[in-house]
Amino acid sequence: MTDTPAATFSWDGLGTYKQEGRFLEGYPPDERTFFAPRDNLHGLLVALLGTAQHSIVVNMFGYDDDELNAIIQEKLADEKIYVQMSLDRSQAAGVHEKEILQRWQNDAFGNSIAIGTSSVHSAISHLKVVIVDGVYTVKGSTNWSLSGEQQQDNELSLSRNAVIAAETRAILDLNHDFMLKQMAGTKLNVVPLMAPTTPDQMPPLPPAPRSATHSRTTTPAAPATVPPTGGEADG
Numbered sequence: 022m023t024d025t026p027a028a029t030f031s032w033d034g035l036g037t038y039k040q041e042g043r044f045l046e047g048y049p050p051d052e053r054t055f056f057a058p059r060d061n062l063h064g065l066l067v068a069l070l071g072t073a074q075h076s077i078v079v080n081m082f083g084y085d086d087d088e089l090n091a092i093i094q095e096k097l098a099d100e101k102i103y104v105q106m107s108l109d110r111s112q113a114a115g116v117h118e119k120e121i122l123q124r125w126q127n128d129a130f131g132n133s134i135a136i137g138t139s140s141v142h143s144a145i146s147h148l149k150v151v152i153v154d155g156v157y158t159v160k161g162s163t164n165w166s167l168s169g170e171q172q173q174d175n176e177l178s179l180s181r182n183a184v185i186a187a188e189t190r191a192i193l194d195l196n197h198d199f200m201l202k203q204m205a206g207t208k209l210n211v212v213p214l215m216a217p218t219t220p221d222q223m224p225p226l227p228p229a230p231r232s233a234t235h236s237r238t239t240t241p242a243a244p245a246t247v248p249p250t251g252g253e254a255d256g
Contacts, residue, residue: 030069057174066086067089069159070153072154081150081151081164084108085165103131162177
């Protein structure tokens with residue numbers, strides 16, 4: 022395994038993180054794919070996270086990489102950068118994960134951290150996704166751990182397509198909202214927010230506005246009076 026290069030990120034220079042030093046001809050212009058343990062996934066993630074200027078949005082199953090966490094912490098301390106993290110409850114309960122969690126600043130301005138499960142039957146939140154600055158989207162099978170990045174057989178895809186980033190962000194925001202409500206406690210009814218379990222069901226919808234609810238409960242207006250047959254009507 023090659024050493025992690027200096028944390029510089031350039032789309033045209035991403036071949037440096039490939040074992041061969043380049044990509045095959047004909048690669049889609051907005052997509053790049055990497056494989057562990059063959060390629061330098063850790064170095065790529067270090068470089069990408071370090072470039073964040075506006076936002077980092079993470080939904081991660083395994084979170085156990087001290088160097089990536091240090092970069093996230095630096096961004097958490099920067100009030101100009103929004104950081105949103107959604108972590109799986111079972112993974113965040115690990116000893117090393119707990120140590121990492123204790124160093125976070127969830128109550129600081131621009132930070133939102135949630136720990137929970139999937140919205141279906143409390144299943145694990147198994148995504149390994151990060152979106153940087155609303156443009157770069159990382160997906161794949163790679164957990165944020167040195168074993169996941171450097172030892173296991175894993176795939177990591179990087180996109181710079183803003184449409185893909187927007188679609189993915191909507192999913193991550195729904196997951197994050199559900200986890201926040203889980204953390205708030207059992208007083209909140211999360212059942213209406215759970216994802217559908219059959220193909221013909223609609224996605225979870227937001228509750229009706231208070232004004233709409235009020236209008237449905239008010240007494241309906243009396244029907245207009247109809248003049249009796251043969252009576253005089255207004256001209």
